[in-house]
Amino acid sequence: MSELADGLRSTIVQVASLPSNHLPGPTLPTGVRFTAANNTTPAYCQVTGTFVTNADSGKTAHFLATFPENWNGKYMQVGCGGHCGTFAVSDPTTSPVTITTQGKPKDIITKGYASFATDEGHVGFASGKWAIQGSDKVNQDAVDDLLYRSHKVLSKMGKEFTEHFYTAATASQAEIRYSYFSGCSGGGRDALVAALRFPDAFDGIISGSPYSNMVATAYQGTGLSLSSFLTPGADVSPELMALIDPIVKAQCDDLDGVKDGVIQNPMVCDFRPEKHLPRCSDNKPGSDCFTNEQINTLSTVLTAITDEHGKVVQPGYSVSELQASFRDPKPANPDAKDPWPDSGNPATGGGGMSTLGNATLKVFAHKNDPDFYTRDLFSFTDGGEGPVTGYRVTVPRSEVNHSEQQLTMGIGAQPELMQKFIQLDRKLMIWSNLSDQLLTPYMAINYYKDLAKMYGGYDKLQDNVRLFGMPGTAHCSGGLIVAPGSIDATAAMEAWVEKGEAPNALVAAQYPATPFGADFSKPAVRTMPLCKFPQMARYDGKGDVNEASSWSCPDGDTGMLEIGESGRQAGVTE
Secondary structure, rough: HHHHHHOOOOEEEEEEEOOOOOOOOOOOOOOOEEOOOOOOOOOOEEEEEEEEEEEEOEEEEEEEEEEEOOOEEEEEOHHHHOOOOOOOOOOOOOOOOHHHOOOOOOOOHHOOOOEEEOOOOOOOOOOHHHHOOOOEOOOOHHHHHHHHHHHHHHHHHHHHHHHHHHHHHOOOOOOOEEEEEEEEEHHHHHHHHHHHOOOOOOOOOEEEEOOHHHHHHHHHHHHHHHHHHOOOOOOOOOHOOHHHHHHHHHHHHHOOOOOOOOOOHHHHHOOHHHHHOEEHHHHHOOOOOEEEHHHHHHHHHHHEOOOOOOOOEOOOOOOOOOOOOOOOOOOOOOOOOOOOOOOOOOHHOOOOHHHHHHHHHHHHOOOOOOOOHHHHHOOOEEEOOOOOOOOOOOOHHHHHHHHHHOOHHHHOHHHHHHHHHHHHOOEEEEEEEEOOOOOOOOOHHHHHHHHHHHOOOHHHHOOEEEEEOOOOOHHHHHOOEEOOEEEEEHHHHHHHHHHHHOOEEEEEOOOEEEOEEEEEOOOOOOEEEEOOOOOOOOOOOOOOOHHHHHHHHHOOOHHHHOOOHHHHHHHOOO
């Protein structure tokens, strides 16, 4: 294996075990492990080690490679999550990989893909500390690996390694026929960045619930966290949060033509917390009512973050299956200048989105300036210019521009940079959970609308880029799911790239839920088509609502373009 690594042309590679603090592994004592075939999975070999991402400085990142015995001649690069530092959701041998790539566990291996993943140049999920050298200096090399560079270098090294591996294994010249990228959340951001920054690297790219603008998301994560402890009575407990969804469902469930517990288009709802939630008498906190402060907190969650002129910076969250993920554990000192923790993974309950947001703004964008405090950026207002008038978080436009300029290489939602990808006739599939509790799905929808405006409308754009919404599903189809959220995105992309069969609808399945996803060993309890945006799935009026055959995606349907007060105040582009 070392001889193969030494023979690579594009970069320096070392095969070795991962460090002991690289959790959850895999731990391969020599950097290589062979696993024999069983009744469901072919034999495969895994390799770990490092590769140089910057030849000038010698900066490295870790990689994880998986080579199945039944190689299909294809290459799959797997995205990561959040600010990475782990292979927790990108190891194709473990169940959490379904968070990143959808499908079922070990699908990538059984389909025969050679796959590569990277930790993006650092170890550990701690949201910003890894980027700080010594006492306070930021390691820009490490930040660049996170933003884009580790995946760009891996896209060359991984393919070269794959061809070397199978040439040696088969004693005949091996060549990759097709290459793909797949990721969700932070991996969805990785996917969009790949389309913008190295568009010739992959034939097809799959971006799930993308963390597409890490700067805008940072304002949302920290701003909403602040709103929940801004005053002693501002927090909304999980018990109170549980009162909201039945009210929303009563108002919005049947707007799509069938009352089935699933809101196909949450943007069309007219629900607003200040109008439709029960208020406490005399503003005294209760177990079945909301105080004015709590109403304001919920309004900041469902309303767009805007600048001082009312222009949307980041859309608000979806009203369907609303969860309390915006809440952080109350800090010991709510009045502290820097109240947010530096570590934690919001995807596993180890801290809210503020753990990523504060690092993005303070460490990455402001270079860990000791005089900069994220908290100083925020104000709270209602009314004002523009269509978004609800009580909301506001941030200075000058600060938005500064941070986006500093981190531009890692921002995936830049429609003006998609021209090369489209000219190359590459394919991009975006899927987004419409009840996402960590990353608002309206980021993806607004981005897609911007692409359509810039590249000839939806019909023309769909030659290369298609968007699919997943109603009733949480972040990356994990956690709270009330509707089908498991898709074979890889098969759909293969058909599009290799056969020219563009996906008009994806059939999604809902399996029995587990605390960390789904039990794929049991039959699906519901199936449903996910229509290409802007079509919306319609119940045919007969048959079992739990069967995909009872639903359709009517030609010419534009149901996902309809917007009510919920979508308007959330800042969805009209």
